Amino acid sequence: MSEPEEKLQGEQRDSTKKKKKEKRSGKKKKKEKKEQEEEQQVEEDESECVVLRGIFKLGKKSHDVLLTRTRLTWTPITPETPTGEACVVQPGVVLLQDVYAVKVKRRRAIGQQSGGAVLGVALFCCKKRGKRLEEDTLHLHNASSEHTHTWYNTLKELLAGFSSRPRYLKVFINPSSHKKEAVHIYRDHVAPLFKMADVRTDITVTERKGHALSVMKECKLDEYDGVVCVGGDGSVAELCHAVVLRAQLDADSPEKPVKPVLPLGIIPAGSTDVVSCSVHGVRDPVTAALHIVLGHLQQVDMCSFSSLGQLVRFGFSAMFGFGGRSLALAEKKRWMPSSRRREYALVKTLARLRPEDCQLSFLPVKISKKNLFEQRFPSLYFCMVTHFCGVGTEGEESWTTNQGLYLSISIMSIPCLSPHTPQGLAPNTRLANGSAALIAVGNTSRSEFVKHLKRYSSSSGQFSFSFVETHAVSAVRIRPRALTGWSEEESEEDGDSKTSPIIQSEGAAFPWNIDGELVEIANEVIIRYEHQLIYIYGHNPQEMKWCTVNLVHSV
Template identity: 75%
Template sequence: MSEPEEDLKEDKKKVCKKKKNKEKRRGEKMEEEKREQEEQVHEAEKHSESVILRGIFKVGKKSHDVLLTQTTLTWTPIIPETPTGEVTALQPGMLLLRDVFAVKVKRRRAAGQQSGGAMLGVALFCCRRRGRKLEEDTLHLHNASADHTHTWYNALKEQIAGISSRPRHLKVFINPSSHKKEAVHIYRESVAPLFKMADIRTDITVTERKGHTLSVIKECKLDEYNGVVCVGGDGSVAELCHALVFRAQLDANFPEKPMKAVLPVGIIPAGSTDVVSCSVHGVRDPVTAALHIILGHLQQVDMCSFSPVGQSVHFGFSAMFGFGGRSLARAEKRRWMTSSRRREYALVKTLAKLRPEECELSFLPAKKSRQNLFWNRDQGDNQEQDSDLEGEGEASWTTKQGQYLSISVMSIPCLSPHAPRGLAPNTSLTSGSASLIAVENASRSEFIKHLKRFGSSSGEFSFSFVETHAVSAVKIRPLSMTGFSKEESEEEGDSKSTPIIQPEGAAFPWNIDGELVEIANEVLIRVHPRLISLYGEEVEEAESTVSCSCI
């Protein structure tokens, strides 16, 4: 045999050996990936109570081994041997059933065809997080077998229907006058399609006047519903929450004591600031709010009762006296302006005429905060606090008299795009106390510095003239008799909106949950822990999308 022939034979042996080694490595890799797939399936089985179904579906263009348990849906790619011997690395997926709100059978239909059509598989409509927002997403499981598809469809529907916190029938109130008068459009375009997809029945009332919601709730058969939804601003939300607490008092025949509302409230933001919505959603986004409602995310929330002397009790979340009340009174007299211009006008005008109010301020410290001026939201808040004034033990009233530019009492953080950390950042939704923020008389420039810091990271209370307390009750008694003077009222022009309360004589403007309330006498504010449940969750900070240029 010649030397070139021997070299050629040796080369062929090397090629064959390399090929065998390559095939061996490919086989070992496939065996390893097969073992990994089996381990993932076993892991899913181990962490679930039981395996309900297992089958083959296409996810995208690849076949997957799909496993359904009581809590999760997992899909693991099936790796076939390719002609080139290469193995594609595909990642397994998992979806929690608690994030799925609708399941539909997919069919291929011709244009205009209403029923029938070739079977395509199952579509799962679910929720995914993007920052503070919740967004709609879809997982498509493709399989042409009708029996296979219907088996999976029925099993998925059964598991989703078993989540007890999800509403099936909702009473919806829409305030068509909120903010830019877009509430009806927001509900029809962004919310109603999601409710329909989730098979939620709705009974809709479009409110026509202030007090309409209360009159409907008083006569409504609440046991027919799983929840109540408000599409509007903070005033509409407070009116609905007040109505539900008042109805609970009527049903219990116990008008002297606040009773917990029997139905949770969902808030679709359609106002100018939406601080209650932002406090339980983190964003002013109707889709996020609707998905919280559909998925049954419930959060207990504290409320306050506002009791002017000689007048009926009103339930809400926040009250502002002084600067907050006067700026709202001026804004209400400029309803023809856009909301942003109206707000800036009112702030600038009130700052230009800034003046303190002579008041007697009394407060009852919250039990948890006797040692510390405030406890922050990172500390435990699971224990309920009895907010009744009787039986407070060692707690005693603290009374001060002086001149105040602003006094605010808030049972929730009151987050908003203008104040991402909230107007009361040191409280929480279920702290069992309210945040009292008293701003004593100061120069206009120092007061403006205080206001500006609400839009920044911190430092809004680090002024010698700002005093903060965690309280269970507050009394505010104006000592001057000026109120919102006749000259100021005439200067501002006639108001197109009527305040909630119109007492005789001199009255002081209050901002209670974004609504103008005129009160002449002392006001008693009390905190009532976990008085209502809202659809949403506790959030630390709201999304900031605006900046105020007025100051």
């Protein structure tokens, strides 16, 4: 046999061996996949196995009630028709993940605090109405004390299996938020839900700005399951910063942000409640409280703000230029009512509209062209891009730098929804999508800038101007080229904005609006995007799909 023929036969043998090996490997993978599916099916079957079955009255009709590890269903007991045909009735269903409390019902006389004849079991659950969560109650009537207590104890045991639900919370209440309603909101709407769900609380009513931060630095957090803030955006910003900073201190990591173990709950009690609207979709304390007691958790992006190598704070959004100037002016008029103060500051800042001369640098996030998958599932798409492709960092990408005049520069890691901006200040971002939104508004006339601002109150179009640019970024650096700004004594001229900034004295600080709080910084600022840095109680109103109560009472 010639050498070429031997070589050919050898290649054929190798090819045959390779095919057999791939075939065995394929069979092995199929077998493993089948075993995994069987295990998953067994787990599902176990979860749907009937734990209890009994007869209860719902309304005036008797029902056959079934309890599994995940749900409770009830079907009315109906007699057969004369022809022997049974009526087909759709059973009512409630998922245990939507039940936050169970109580034994008793008949008590007026003034009687304990005891009384057993009437049955009451399940306290939530139902979804639009973006809101509402309280609902399912009454199961049965006069047997033994039967009732068996169901009560079993239900309590099953509800205790939801590990994400808090049992002990540290609560901060800002009594000065908005119209000083925070204490009443907590007492009337939140505390009863916490009590019903057997959630213990340790309450601190803050007395000054920075009080919550000082308490968080010193208190022992091991015994708590979460932290709750009752207040406006300023209180939320302070507590979010405090939670992340405390995690950083506990981990002895001064350079790198550390994800806190404790989640944060936000009860809206302010005038705009931007973070609460972005997380829950609505400004509703009951919705926020139900998310907390049910243990709904989500990871949310944040940003770190630093200057000259020193951390300034952690936050969700920042505005430089118009946003910072208007807030600085509003802070000087604290004696005014909040709504009037905001309107006054807005009008005055527009009258004194001046651009900032600065160097804007940013690290763009590499994202391919929009496709159908990205448009339909933006958060999942961005997370996949971030995971597989990576977010651009200083070592991997070069900074994109622009020098010029800017009326406003905004950096936002969340959509920043509010009643005044229904689509959000950054409508193209999400709560945890792998990038922050940079919105840079170049110098233009006052009339054009006002048109841009008005678009935020409508559905879209706020970025469809030649002087507005947007970018998905992982870091931003803003370096003022000259100390520019305005003073209280400036002339209030009408007409278009000036093309050259006003020179201010050396050493003056620039006002920044960071999460609605005024922060004055005299040097360049570096903003870094921090992916999913904090856990917040709630469900993303734009992307999360979760099961709600289906109380179909057949009574």
